Amino acid sequence: NQDRLALPVGTTLDRFIMRKQEDFPYATGELSQLLRDIALAAKIVNREINRSGLIDITGAYGQQNVQGEEQQKLDVIANIRFIRALRNGGEVCTVISEEDEDMIQTGKNQGKYVVAIDPLDGSSNIDVNVSIGTIFSIYRRQSAIGQEGTQEDCLQKGVHQVAAGYVIYGSSTMLVYTTGNGVNGFTYEASLGEFFLSHPNITTPPSGNIYSINEGSANSFPEGVKQFVQYCKDSSFSARYIGSLVADFHRNLLKGGIYIYPATAKNTNGKLRLMYECNALAFIVEQAGGKASNGQKRLMEIEPTSLHQRCPLYIGSTELVDKAESFLSPEP
Numbered sequence: 001n002q003d004r005l006a007l008p009v010g011t012t013l014d015r016f017i018m019r020k021q022e023d024f025p026y027a028t029g030e031l032s033q034l035l036r037d038i039a040l041a042a043k044i045v046n047r048e049i050n051r052s053g054l055i056d057i058t059g060a061y062g063q064q065n066v067q068g069e070e071q072q073k074l075d076v077i078a079n080i081r082f083i084r085a086l087r088n089g090g091e092v093c094t095v096i097s098e099e100d101e102d103m104i105q106t107g108k109n110q111g112k113y114v115v116a117i118d119p120l121d122g123s124s125n126i127d128v129n130v131s132i133g134t135i136f137s138i139y140r141r142q143s144a145i146g147q148e149g150t151q152e153d154c155l156q157k158g159v160h161q162v163a164a165g166y167v168i169y170g171s172s173t174m175l176v177y178t179t180g181n182g183v184n185g186f187t188y189e190a191s192l193g194e195f196f197l198s199h200p201n202i203t204t205p206p207s208g209n210i211y212s213i214n215e216g217s218a219n220s221f222p223e224g225v226k227q228f229v230q231y232c233k234d235s236s237f238s239a240r241y242i243g244s245l246v247a248d249f250h251r252n253l254l255k256g257g258i259y260i261y262p263a264t265a266k267n268t269n270g271k272l273r274l275m276y277e278c279n280a281l282a283f284i285v286e287q288a289g290g291k292a293s294n295g296q297k298r299l300m301e302i303e304p305t306s307l308h309q310r311c312p313l314y315i316g317s318t319e320l321v322d323k324a325e326s327f328l329s330p331e332p
């Protein structure tokens, strides 16, 4: 019933999650709790990010770090915060994170879910006050409950995601997520400590005139990518590239456009990570009516083989991704 699903702008995230759960009579509430855990950690990380410019002068303005401990880098802090929230929540048995080489066992072996997360993406922008983000994917474990999650639980295709989302720490902080029933965006109101529904049922324009790619590497782009970039120029598109995947993706999602991180000489399989960067955004863009591919095939159908594997990314408005693919040679 569509009417029941439509909730008004201004609904808090907690209420939204609760109401969505009511639409599934057999839901146990565990996924809802997991999403709330992530939102809570996002608030904490947001607070740390907002203070980050002050970190080196905290002594000077009178605030001491409680434990007197050395300040750690923000991406490390974000990793600690998200892992702690996921561990305490109890719904997740295993986590894979950009910050950790191996799988992280939470010790909560009753947890039904596995999470893949990039706790703070856009590392080159952290120190210069430019938008950064968190990206997450949630999968249902395949192994039996009661033991640690396995590598197979972690290496599922993107099509098996049960939910995915991102947090953008930008001019506003927003959380955008999908559980496979459309995409909704929530904006954070810091003085109230709440995320409010601000972007209900996000759909991405079928086409657009923004292209986002690091043209500094143009000399080593595949021939088809060079041709597509030339097509964008011939069409007088706008070039926009922040260098924070979440921020570049979010802008293009709302305005229409394409983001590309192709294979290059330096990164022969692209730079971005399949499990905690590409798949989550692919799920979101498809739910918003857009498209994600590795240049040859649907990104969410790639069979993963390792936790940190990389993958070329072509993502955004369907017509533009189709156009880019038309310049590339088909899979051998």
Ligand code: AHM
Binding pocket: 098, 120, 121, 122, 123, 124, 214, 243, 244, 245, 246, 248, 271
């Ligand atoms: P990171 O995980 O080290 O932060 O790198 C990922 C970031 C993305 O946010 C961004 O889209 C990309 O790297 C930019 O890479 P480049 O500087 O090569 O254009």
Ligand code: MG
Binding pocket: 098, 118, 120, 121, 122, 277
């Ligand atoms: Mg990253």
